[in-house]
Structures are given as structure tokens and as C-alpha cells.
Amino acid sequence: MKTISTAKSHGGTQGVYAHASETCGCDMTFAVFVPPQAKDGPCPVLWYLSGLTCTHANVMDKGEYRRMAAELGLIVVCPDTSPRGESVPDEKDDWQFGSGAGFYVDATEAPFATNYRMYSYIVDELPKLIAAHFPADMTRQSIFGHSMGGHGALTIALKNPDRFASCSAFAPIVHPSTADWSSKAFERYLGPDEADWRSYDACLLIEDGHRFDAFLVDQGKADGFLQDGLRPWLLEEACRKAGIPLTLRMQDGYDHSYFFISTFMDDHLRWHAARLGTGGGDVE
Amino acid sequence: MKTISTAKSHGGTQGVYAHASETCGCDMTFAVFVPPQAKDGPCPVLWYLSGLTCTHANVMDKGEYRRMAAELGLIVVCPDTSPRGESVPDEKDDWQFGSGAGFYVDATEAPFATNYRMYSYIVDELPKLIAAHFPADMTRQSIFGHSMGGHGALTIALKNPDRFASCSAFAPIVHPSTADWSSKAFERYLGPDEADWRSYDACLLIEDGHRFDAFLVDQGKADGFLQDGLRPWLLEEACRKAGIPLTLRMQDGYDHSYFFISTFMDDHLRWHAARLGTGGGDVE
16 A cells, blocks of 8 residues: 555545455555544444545545544544556546446446446455554444545445444435446446346335334435435435435535535434444434 | 535535636635534635645545634635746756745746745735635634645745734744745745845744744654754744744654644644634644
């Protein structure tokens, strides 16, 4: 692992790191915030998965998570959203596929199966690296994300319910198999058989019996992607049928941007902290 | 004035706007955050001046001012740092001169005198536009900034002490006439006679009799520009001689970045709010 940069912020350290990823077959970059409490012992780990077109840097720059994470004693890990590099197949003109659009799946179709393995990267490889190099209490982990990263957080939590104390999302893609910006990507990453897509779709995972303690979702009512891409009411219906408690807050006037995410960041951090046993509290 | 974008954030509105500036002879862009309290009447205005290489966008994205500004009911105005455009003379290879490096002076030397008039732009033209288009209480204004923008805030406050209730800065250039990154720019904007530079130099303005109620300055001890560019001890000495109260906080481990600025943003907003009569309080 190579340190790209570190800076003191809110009493902790915001770092950017890179490593040669075996899973993705390329160098991968990620950001980690270590709070001041880490001086006194390992801290719980909160994973933030970003949306389409983002790298680790977008939420690091615009997410406004450090003040509250420093107050609550949370390590925040912000991975990239896809493999990248000259050796990685990409389609530069398509922002919904390839670089910046890994969709947190393990691709099975050529030529993408070699590198586009973001599910295994987030679930297996990167946690080992975090455990080895940071003052992280890996027995206490939570996960959240935005848009495509909200999809990632929900599906990874549903498939690994014993690992994560809590899961939340900002404007998540809840049913990617049928959403206009993800179904085409799923077909190219996973092949034409829609049965193979089910294990990467939050609504279908719940339909297939996967469960999680509770979800928190914030969704802006002025989000331009609400009707065709996001459709949180589908998650609401799936959770209702399955008996999964879902706190879905439809927020008046908010769009899909970091101006929305940063507004509700404190609430999400406090929600996770309460479930990680490090302060925080419930949302209104 | 043209609206480029608006987004709801922290209950208020973060907007980006552009207009044809008569002072600068080009189109100018700026950002304004209007807090939710503006629904009930005009709010005080806090000016944030940015540093070298920045536009209005850097602090809007990374400054983390909206949560506290929304709590305190402050309008925050973030101008650009120089004139820009094809018709504006520039030196693309020099980040310390030209675009992004207006130094908040009115240039007197050709070919810069036509466009590089950031002092008059910030002090005269833009306030009129803000007063005309936003729910701003122009009888209550304060000013702060970072680095070159800290220099801008200090000098503009010293030259207009009756307009501003308070002034603060993050890592300001306090004595630009002799700092390595500004003295060359001053010569090219203002000519070789150093007597003409004095009215744009905080330390020299104080030496020449200008006064202000009090300053708050935060400075990171790990700032790479501390010794040659910033030198806050020169401001400390000037303020001591002149009897101007200065709260100078040397912050252990912090660098020159927005990770530093955002850490102490809340303190500065509360300092200004206390002096604008809208809540807040003093710093420790």
C-alpha cells in the first residue's frame, strides 16, 4: 500500500492511498479518514460507496463527513467506483458503464470479468487491507452510499448481514435490474440471463429471502433521477412485505447532488454510530 | 445577472450566478448561499475571498460553511479571484499571476489595468448586485478569506472599517509587498514604485494608520507556505504596535488546504455571527 497524501482535518487524518489490487487487476485508489479517537485504540469502520462517475475524491471533497466522524470516533473508508487504467476495458463516452460505473458486481462476461470485480474488491480484498494498515475495529462495521453506491451498500449489507451493524443510503438505485441506467450495464457485466442479476438487486435479494435489521434512506423529491432510476417506493414495498424496518425520508426540494448528501450526512453518521455503539442517535 | 445553478442545501439555497462586470470588463461568476432564515427577512452578508488558483467553486465545494451558516442565518458570498476570459490578459503558466491571482488590487499597469480591478469589483460592483438580487441586509456585513483571500479580507476591512462588523482569515498573506509569491505580482499590477503597494498590504496599512476592531486568524503550523509566504507573526507585531486585538491561533499539524479551512470554518462563522448580532460566539 502506498500513501498518496495525508492531511490533518478535524483533529483526525484524511488520507488517500493506492495499492495493486489482485481482485481488479489494476492499481486502485481509496480514501480513509481516521478520527482522533484512534490514538486510544481501534475505531469502528464506516464504508461509503460512491455513485456513477465518482472516484474516492468526490465524497472526500464534498461529503462533509469529517466533523461528525471525528466527534463520533468513526473511521470512514471511501473506495473508488470501478477499476481504472490503460489495461482496463472501458467505454469513455458512456458514463453509465465502465470506468466510474462498476455497479459493485463481479462481472462474468468478457472482456469485463477480468477487472470489473468490485463486489469482491469491497467485500474481500479492501477490508483485509484496511485491517492490516489502519487502527480499525473490524468487528464493528457499517456501510452506506449514494445512488449507485446506495445500491452497493444495500446489496452488500443484505448479502453480509452479520458483518454490518447498520446500512443506510442517499438516493439509492434500489432495483437496478429494471432501472434505465443500470439494466444495460448489468446485461454487459453479467450476461443476458436476468436470473444472474438477482443477487445484485436489493429488491430482488429481499424477495429471495435476504434480510437486514433496518435501513435508513434519504431521497430528495427534486431529484431528476427519481422516477426512472431510483424509485425508492419499490424498496419500501419490498421491505414492507419482508418485515424489514425502513426509515424512508422524502426530502422536499433536494436534488441528487452533494448539496443534498452533505445536508443529511450528520444524520446518517449518527444513525450508524448508534448501532456501532459509539454515540450518535436515531433520526427524526 | 444570470442564474447558472441552484440547489437546496441545509434548508437554504446554494446558487451560482454570472453577470457582465463593468469593473472587470468580462463576465464574472460567483456563488451565494442564502440561509433558510431569509424567508423571514433580510440576512447579514458574509464575504469569503478565496486564494490563488481558486474560483468561486473551491470553497463552495470544500469549505463546509453551509451547515453553520444555515444555523446562524448568514448569507455567504463567494466571488471569483480574478477576471477571466479570452479578452483578459493572462499568463497560463504562472499560477501566481493573472487568472486566479487577482490579489484584490486595482491594477494600474498595462495591459492589466483594464480588467484586473478586483478591489473595486469586490468593494463596489458586486455589493450593489448582491443588494439588488438577494435578501441581504447590507447594513450588516463581515468578511473573511483564505491565503490570498485572507490578504484580500484584511486589506478590504482595514480600508472600509465602517462597512464590516468583523474580519477573519485562514492562513492569510499578511505582508504581500515582501512575500515571495506576491511581490512580483504587485510589481506587474501596480508598477515598480513600492509606495503604491502600501494600500494593498495589511501590515503596511496598519503602519500607515488604518485600524479595525479586531481580527481572528487561524494558521496551520504544518503549512508549507508559512515561512516565506504567510508569516503571521508580522501581522501580530503590527497589531501589537497599533493596539488592534488579534486572536492568532497557530494550529498544530494543519496544512494550507481545505481540510484545514473546513476544520475551523464553524469557529469563524460563529465569530462573525456574534459580531453581526445573529448568534454565534467567541473562539477558544
